[in-house]
Amino acid sequence: MTTTTIARRSALAGATAALCAPALARGQGAPAAIRIGYAISKTGPNAGGASITVIPNYEMWVRDVNAAGGICSGAMRIPLQVVEYDDRSNSEDCVRAVERLVNQDRADFILAPWGTALNLAVGPILNRAGYPQLAHTAVTERAPELARRWPNSFWLLGTGSQAANGLVELLKTQREAGRINDAVAMVAVADGFGIDLANGMRGALQRAGFRLAYDRSYPIGTQDMTPILAEAARQGADTFIACSYPPDTLAITEQARISGFNPKVFYTGVGTAFPLFRQRFGDNASGIMGIGGWNADSPKVQDYLRRHRDFAGREPDRWASSICYASLEMLQQAIERAGGPNRAAVIRELQTGSFDTVIGEVKLENNLLTRLWLTGQWQEGEFYGVAPSSMPGARQPVLPKPAWRAA
Amino acid sequence: MEAVAGTLLSGVVLGGMYGLVALGLTLQYGIARIMNLAYGEFLVAACFAALWLFTAAGVSPLLGLLLIVPAAFLLNLLVYRIFLAPLVRRAASPAALETDSILATFGLLFVVQGAMLAAFGGAYQNYSVLAVPVPLLGAVVPANRLVALLFAVAIGGALFLWLARTRAGTALRGVAVNPVAAQLVGIDVRRAAALAFAAGGALVAAGGVLVSMFLTFNAAMGVVFTMKALVVVIMGGVGNLLGCLVAGLLLGLAETAVAAWVDPGLTLAATYALFLGVLIARPAGLFGRVAR
Numbered sequence: 001m002t003t004t005t006i007a008r009r010s011a012l013a014g015a016t017a018a019l020c021a022p023a024l025a026r027g028q029g030a031p032a033a034i035r036i037g038y039a040i041s042k043t044g045p046n047a048g049g050a051s052i053t054v055i056p057n058y059e060m061w062v063r064d065v066n067a068a069g070g071i072c073s074g075a076m077r078i079p080l081q082v083v084e085y086d087d088r089s090n091s092e093d094c095v096r097a098v099e100r101l102v103n104q105d106r107a108d109f110i111l112a113p114w115g116t117a118l119n120l121a122v123g124p125i126l127n128r129a130g131y132p133q134l135a136h137t138a139v140t141e142r143a144p145e146l147a148r149r150w151p152n153s154f155w156l157l158g159t160g161s162q163a164a165n166g167l168v169e170l171l172k173t174q175r176e177a178g179r180i181n182d183a184v185a186m187v188a189v190a191d192g193f194g195i196d197l198a199n200g201m202r203g204a205l206q207r208a209g210f211r212l213a214y215d216r217s218y219p220i221g222t223q224d225m226t227p228i229l230a231e232a233a234r235q236g237a238d239t240f241i242a243c244s245y246p247p248d249t250l251a252i253t254e255q256a257r258i259s260g261f262n263p264k265v266f267y268t269g270v271g272t273a274f275p276l277f278r279q280r281f282g283d284n285a286s287g288i289m290g291i292g293g294w295n296a297d298s299p300k301v302q303d304y305l306r307r308h309r310d311f312a313g314r315e316p317d318r319w320a321s322s323i324c325y326a327s328l329e330m331l332q333q334a335i336e337r338a339g340g341p342n343r344a345a346v347i348r349e350l351q352t353g354s355f356d357t358v359i360g361e362v363k364l365e366n367n368l369l370t371r372l373w374l375t376g377q378w379q380e381g382e383f384y385g386v387a388p389s390s391m392p393g394a395r396q397p398v399l400p401k402p403a404w405r406a407a
Numbered sequence: 408m409e410a411v412a413g414t415l416l417s418g419v420v421l422g423g424m425y426g427l428v429a430l431g432l433t434l435q436y437g438i439a440r441i442m443n444l445a446y447g448e449f450l451v452a453a454c455f456a457a458l459w460l461f462t463a464a465g466v467s468p469l470l471g472l473l474l475i476v477p478a479a480f481l482l483n484l485l486v487y488r489i490f491l492a493p494l495v496r497r498a499a500s501p502a503a504l505e506t507d508s509i510l511a512t513f514g515l516l517f518v519v520q521g522a523m524l525a526a527f528g529g530a531y532q533n534y535s536v537l538a539v540p541v542p543l544l545g546a547v548v549p550a551n552r553l554v555a556l557l558f559a560v561a562i563g564g565a566l567f568l569w570l571a572r573t574r575a576g577t578a579l580r581g582v583a584v585n586p587v588a589a590q591l592v593g594i595d596v597r598r599a600a601a602l603a604f605a606a607g608g609a610l611v612a613a614g615g616v617l618v619s620m621f622l623t624f625n626a627a628m629g630v631v632f633t634m635k636a637l638v639v640v641i642m643g644g645v646g647n648l649l650g651c652l653v654a655g656l657l658l659g660l661a662e663t664a665v666a667a668w669v670d671p672g673l674t675l676a677a678t679y680a681l682f683l684g685v686l687i688a689r690p691a692g693l694f695g696r697v698a699r
Contacts, residue, residue, distance in 0.1 A: 043520065047529025048625040089627075190672055218671035221631055223622050226417040227667035230410065246531050247623035254621070258540045258549045271531070280533050406539065 033081040034071060034341050036062065037107030039097035039122075041114050044089025048246060050114035052274060053137055053320045056312035058111060061328040063311070071332055073340040087113060091121035098122045102129045108341035109331065116140050116192060127152055132334075132347045134327040137320050139163070139193055141200075147367035152347050156323050156369040160193065163291050164200030166374025166387040167267060170397055171239060172208050173389075179399050180238035180264050185214035187228055187252075188243035189269075194220075197243040197269060197291070213237045223251045229261050238400075239265040246271030249290075250280060257284055257404045264400035265289065273318035273376060273383050285378040287401035292319025293376020293385030294359070295393030304358045318376060318383035323369070326357035360392070413546030414667045415660065420548055422659020423556030424618060426652040428632055429639035430563060431611035437646020438583045438603035441491055442505050444512040446611060446636055447629030448519035453479060453615025454624045455523055458532055468536055468616050469554070475616055476609045483608025487601045490515070495600065501586070516629065523626040533623040551620040558617055562610065563652045570648065579603055583646040638678065642685050644695025654693055657681065 038058060041050040062080050065071060070079035083105045087094035094113050101107040102125065110126060112119055112135050119138040126133045127150040136156045140146070143155035174180050184205055188198035198217065205212060213235035218228060229252065232240060240263040242252050249271035256266070271277060272290020281288075294301055296318075304325060308316045316322065331346070333355050338345035354363035362369065373385035377397055384395040428450065435443045443449075456475050460466040466474075494511060498504035537551040570576035581589040582599045590596050639658060643650030658678055665677040685693060 042529060043524060044627055047524070047627050048531045051529040052531075187671070216671045218666065219675040222671070222674065224417070224421045224663070224666075226421075227414055227663050228671050230413060230417075231667060234410075250531075250533050250623045251621075254535075254538060255549070258538065259547045260540065274531070276531060276533060280535060 031078060031108075031341065034078050034109070034335070035081050035083065035105065035107045036109050036111060037083040037085075037098075037101035037105055038111035039085040039087040039094050039101070039113050039118075040111075041089040041118070042086040044087075046089035046114050046118070049137070049270075052276075052317050054114050054324055056308060056314075056316065057321060057324045057328065060308065060311040061325065061332075064307075065332065072336045078340070083107060087118065089118075091118060094118045095121050095125060098125050102131070109335075109343070109346075111328075111331075112136060112138075120146075123150055123153055126150075130343050130347075132331070132343065132350055134331060134350070136324040136327045139196065141196055143368060144366065151351070151367065154327075154350055154364055154367045154369075156327055156372075157320055158369070158372055158374065159200070160196030161200030161203065163197060163374050164204045167241070167289070168201070168204035168208050168210070170375055170387040170389075171205075171210065171265065174265070174397070174399055175210075181236075182210050183213040183235060183237035184210050184239045184241060185232040185235045185237040185263070186212060186216075186241040186243070187214075187225075187232060188217045189220050189222075189245050189248055190217040191220040191245070194243045194245065194269065201241060201243065210239075218248075220245065221247075223247055225252045225255045226259065229255055229259060233259070233261045233263075238263055240267065241265075242268045244269040244271070246274065246276075250277070253277075253281060253284075253288065257281075260404065262401060262404055266401050267375075270319075272378075275315035275317065278378065278381060278383075284404055286380075287378065287398050289375055289377045289386070289397070290319075290383070291375065292317070293373035293383055293387075294318050294322055295373075295391070296382040296384055297393055298360070300358050300360070319373075322359050323372065326355075326359045326362060329357040330355040330362060410667075412544045414663055416544055416546045416548060418660035418663030419656060420552045420556050420659070421663055422656035423559040423652075424552070424655075425635060425639050425658050426563065426655025427555060427559035427614045427617060428611075429636040429643075429651050429655055430559070430566070430648065431607040431609070431614060432633075432636040433640045433643065433646055433648060433651045434603045434607035434610065436640060438579050439487070439600040439607065440495075440501055440504055440586070441487075441508040441512065441604055443515075443607075444509055444633060445516040445519055445629070446512075447631065447633035448516050448523070449479070449483075449608060449629075450611050450615040450618075450632045451624055451626065451629045452519060452523060453612040454619035454622075455527055455532070455626075456612075457616040457619045458534055459527075461534055461536065468620055472613055472616050476613050479612030480605045480609035484601060484605035486515070486608070487604040491604070492597070492601070495597065520626055520629060527626060529626055531623050531625045534619075536620045538621070549621060555617040555620065558613070559652065559655075562613060563648055566610075567648050575602075638682050642682055642692055644692030647692070647694040650692055650694030654685075 041047050062082055066079050070077035085097035087097055101110050110131050112133055114137050116138040119135040133153040139157045139160055141159050143159050146153055147155055188194045214232050244252055249268045252268055267289040269291055273292040278285050334346045334349040337349050354361055375387035376383045377386045379398055385391055386395050386397040432446050435441050453475055457468040457471050460471040494507045539550045540547045541550050541553055570580055578594045578599050581594055582596055586596050639654045643654035661677045661681050662674040666674050
């Protein structure tokens with residue numbers, strides 16, 4: 001499954017075109033195109049996440065860059081050429097596709113696959129071959145260690161314990177203000193990120209002096225949450241945390257609404273930030289917290305939202321989508337500063353430079369994105385970042401969560 | 408006490424869904440002898456059809472059943488006539504047909520999945536119909552799940568009566584028990600098998616439409632349903648509708664009870680422990696008769 005898009009040079013060069021000479025003035029020895037390769041999960045269990053968070057961003061970025069004539073390299077613009085594979089959500093397929101991109105397709109740059117497991121799987125090859133790896137949809141406790149081991153790799157979505165600390169900081173403030181009690185009911189999906197996030201939560205809650213009144217995990221694929229929610233509701237906890245995946249996030253929220261389970265803090269995991277969530281629950285999404293968030297009042301975010309809607313016909317998610325797009329902007333700016341597809345120089349630039357992106361100015365610390373939204377909350381139809389409170393544009397969380405309305 | 412009633416009730420509701428999802432496979436596998444690995448894909452396709460009717464035309468899924476179920480019957484009849492009938496003709500033994508049909512429907516799985524990916528993309532889908540609480544026996548049940556349970560019971564009951572009381576139904580049961588002997592008493596086995604396969608396809612479409620009201624699905628999720636249906640069908644006894652419903656209910660009750668009173672992490676273990684237990688005690692399934 002290969003699609004090759006031969007880039008078109010467009011007369012509609014954007015504002016940045018002023019910085020570059022027209023594309024026609026191509027000098028001697030400059031490449032005709034920059035080859036961008038990626039393997040992404042178009043089929044298999046990861047397709048649900050990849051097709052919301054990653055694929056529209058990759059496609060939109062390539063189209064926009066080529067519509068502007070390409071990436072600036074010294075005095076000219078070099079268009080992008082794309083080689084794309086489906087990794088079928090399978091690590092072996094993904095590794096094989098990336099090896100092929102390196103050895104056979106001779107890609108200049110390789111964009112990251114979706115998810116923690118596949119990013120870990122392709123890490124060694126990209127490291128050996130000297131390609132930058134901007135992992136925008138990987139959350140792993142080992143990110144700091146991996147960034148040290150593979151200096152070409154950049155981890156942009158934080159760690160499970162970071163996300164947990166973000167929420168628990170917020171809970172601490174609310175408890176000190178006397179708005180919630182110290183009992184917490186938590187459920188978690190028994191799979192990679194659910195386990196990581198739940199472990200992070202346990203540690204952070206314990207350190208902050210919260211009491212875990214209910215703490216259970218359920219197998220991946222569970223969509224009948226009625227018995228679990230009934231038990232969680234019986235504990236008298238003001239805070240309910242679900243370290244969940246998208247289908248269970250929807251099921252938990254829906255079944256909590258139907259059974260009238262309405263704790264003061266209602267937090268669900270992956271999928272809370274999806275546009276599908278708001279579309280599904282409408283006003284009932286109001287007050288629900290989850291992982292991620294963004295500053296919806298920022299003009300850059302609003303512009304990104306509008307362009308994404310125009311391009312893909314649907315909205316991006318409010319957690320990793322904008323970070324994924326920011327990683328592409330970072331790559332583009334690093335290539336421009338390196339004066340072309342010079343991978344070693346691009347990696348150096350990504351390690352040390354600061355970049356102007358849709359999520360604001362980004363400067364990585366030890367190859368990690370450290371300033372990012374950890375908790376969001378649906379307020380007035382948007383998923384605003386509420387923690388960490390030090391982030392520019394952070395909103396005050398709304399507590400207690402409003403009562404469920406009849407759908 | 409109220410909590411116990413609530414748990415049992417949600418177990419029954421979940422079990423009804425399992426039974427509903429598996430009814431079609433028991434016809435396809437038990438009577439037409441086609442081990443349909445693309446079963447879950449057909450179910451998800453029906454989910455998409457219901458979603459599409461609901462979002463594009465505003466048709467409620469329950470009305471959509473009137474359109475989707477006959478369409479699925481015809482589609483499955485075509486699949487059987489064009490694609491599977493040649494395998495049936497050349498099969499030397501039931502075992503050979505089983506192997507061939509597994510391989511062929513494994514390919515079909517990718518075709519159906521690919522078509523859904525091309526048409527709808529890989530994203531998660533979910534919509535809201537009848538998502539209102541119904542207080543029942545001291546517990547609260549979503550109306551859509553309750554409707555699915557009632558449909559499962561109604562469809563299962565009607566089908567059971569049809570198979571037990573009518574001439575065509577008796578012919579199908581004859582084919583299920585012994586295809587060779589059925590021919591000797593004047594039953595058109597090929598026609599009966601095609602009918603069973605298409606009826607199974609219509610049932611899985613009904614199941615898909617009903618579960619789409621409360622489950623989140625995407626194009627890649629078919630295999631989850633195939634696995635669950637297979638466990639239910641084999642546990643209940645291949646080709647036995649009542650067994651299918653009873654096995655589904657047992658699984659639902661076991662999962663819910665374990666989730667509520669032991670640990671939600673052990674629901675899968677409970678499913679397979681129950682499955683193994685039944686197979687050890689009754690190798691042909693709860694209601695199955697031992698062959699030979």
